Amino acid sequence: MLDANLKKQLDTYLQNIVSPIELSVSGDNSPKSKELLELATEISGLSGNISLREAAAGRTPSMSVAPAGQAPRVSFAGIPMGHEFTSLVLALLQAGGHPSKASPELQEQIRNLEGQFHFETYISLSCQNCPDVVQALNLMATLNPNISHVMIDGALFQEEVNQRQVMAVPAVYLNGEHFGQGRMSLEEIVGKLDTGAAARKAAALDDKAPYDVLIVGGGPAGAAAAIYAARKGIRTGLVAERFGGQVMDTVGIENFISVPYTEGPKLAASLEQHVKEYGVDIITDQRAAGIRRGELIEVPLASGAALKSKAVILATGARWRELKVPGEAEYRTKGVAYCPHCDGPFFKGKRVAVVGGGNSGIEAAIDLAGIVEHVTVLEFADSLRADEVLQRKANSMGNIDIIMSAQTTEVLGDGSKVVGMQYTDRVSGESKRLEVAGIFVQIGLVPNTEFLQGSEVELTRFGEVVIDNRGATSMAGVFAAGDATTVPYKQIIISMGAGATAALGAFDHLIRAGS
Structure with a gap:
């Protein structure tokens, strides 16, 4: 089931388990059930802290992961390989007491959620967006005994998929009702459950001290801009709906120079880690709603908060263009x-x-x-x-x-x-x-620049931000980079270079302005 290389990697990860865990496998005589049991047997054989038992469950084949002696709250209906193998590894580590990288504040917020929440997530193993949702909900179930989650491989449970008319993934159900569709961050999911969270977060953002440079957007252009700005020793912030941008929706990348092949989520994770090395204040799950000039440059957010900075770099990227024909909106995710x-x-x-x-x-x-x-x-x-x-x-x-x-x-x-x-x-x-x-x-693509309509920032008739060779826009102190701009070629590596250019241009502007 696991090749030698994968087994070696898994063995290394499992060394981080600090307390016993139990795998519960439900199966029958089908090939997929035998395959899942083989996987579970191989995993349990790699660590003395993992025990295995066969159990009856509603869905077959399925496997649950839980701390020893506790009722399972994290389950995989199907075989969690492909993009979901990482979800399985994290579930094992978290059940075994290995700490999550989520912020302590967010983890405490999850522990304090009141009510009973049973989540079901339909996925496909080829989906690169699904693991983020699965991992977020698995963590929530690990932290809060009132939360449970089951990942469901739609390819194996076609009857359910047809009954619920699931035609796009990830599709999340909460207590039997549709909860969300598509990629969702941990913060976004928690925010939908904790209705007071948005107001508290907005108030906290309003209290943030002004930045020297604020980057709006978390894709390759935004990440490069953040790194180049922070390396100059200036206070740097980055605000985005999600880190990684459209790269998170890209599977195979074969033209990123020096790397023959990588995948979008992997590249995005590397970018985020690199940005964090420089102490950049990263704010996610927030959408820019405008830009205006006060004593400083202000970026209002859709949440009601506003961030202030001496200079701003716009790197909001682009999204897939829609057909704009009758029936498209009505049947989105339904074909x-x-x-x-x-x-x-x-x-x-x-x-x-x-x-x-x-x-x-x-x-x-x-x-x-x-x-x-x-x-x-x-x-x-x-x-x-x-x-x-x-x-x-x-x-x-x-x-x-x-x-x-x-x-x-x-x-x-x-x-x-x-x-x-x-x-x-x-x-x-x-x-x-x-x-x-x-x-x-x-x-093709549409630039994410609607929030700039009516501002001092000049846009083309296609909605692209007009920039010069230093990344400067028509609004003093505001720079831009990447797919949202007039740069002629929309490529990851070009966006990175443009982000670096914009950051250096912004730094030069701050020096000349005496900031």
Whole structure:
């Protein structure tokens, strides 16, 4: 089950268990049950602090993790490998008394939550967004005896998935009711349960002393800017909805110079660790709501708080562009998806469409072709924009069709899920219908700059922040970097360089201003 290298790594991690834990496995004679029992047996054999027992549970196969002598509150319905292997390792360590890296204040907030909370999270093992949610809820269940959580591999529990019409992951249910969809941070989940948390946090943020440089955004550009600013010895803050930005939604990265291959969440974790080395004040789960000039530059937040700084660097990145056609919003997460890696497994054996013929669109089609029955790519232009190597790969696959000059006009559904789509042939003008169960939208990016509308910061008609060669914007003391700006190429490594440039530009501005 575990190869020698993985077993060696796990053995190293398990040395951190300080108190006995027990694994409870529920299974039958199915191959997956035998596979899960084999995994549990191998894990228990690596540490004298881990015992194993077979037990009856509602879902089969499933495995629970708990401190010895306690009723389990953390469970995995399915085999937690792939992206969820880290979730399993952390569950073992936390059940065994190894401390979490979450802040003491947040952990205490979790312990003080009142009520009974039973969480269920539907995942796919290929989803890179799911582990954050699973790990957050597992930690909450470990800290508070009134909380329990079960991870459910949707591929193994199709009846449940169909009954609840889960078509996008992660999908979280609380006490049987839908609680949330998509990536959620630990802070965000706790904030939804602790209704007074937002007001308390806003008050605390209002009391923060002004920064020399405040970075708005936690992606590669923001991380680079924070590191370069903090290295100058100035008070540096970083505020973002989540650390990592869009990189967290990127699976394979093969063009990051000096690293032949890495994955988005892994790179984001490395960036965050590097930023923390310099003592940067990192504030997450907060969204910028504007920018204005007072005695200092002020950045109001959606929570009602406001942060102040002598200089500001805007690095808010971009998000996936939407089709903006009838039916898209109605059937989002019900067949309309934006992440083929996350949601592709839910369309196994079905026909799907990919809208967009750039690199992301053709990569999505190639990935999906290994899962689904058939993929149709619809490209608005009369030729594909994807790299030639990707086009050759797609054309070599027997279950990918590519339609050029196709303008998507409507998402069609039956009231509960997608059943097809309507598009117009831009050459003939004919409207055509395509029968599909899923539509994956891959048509580029939109800068996250709506909060700057009406401010002194100049934007292009596309919403990009206009910058000069030092990263300066039209608003004195405000700089910008990355995908939210007029930089011509939206690439991770370019965003990092732009972040460094903006930080150096901001530092130079502070010196010249005598700050």
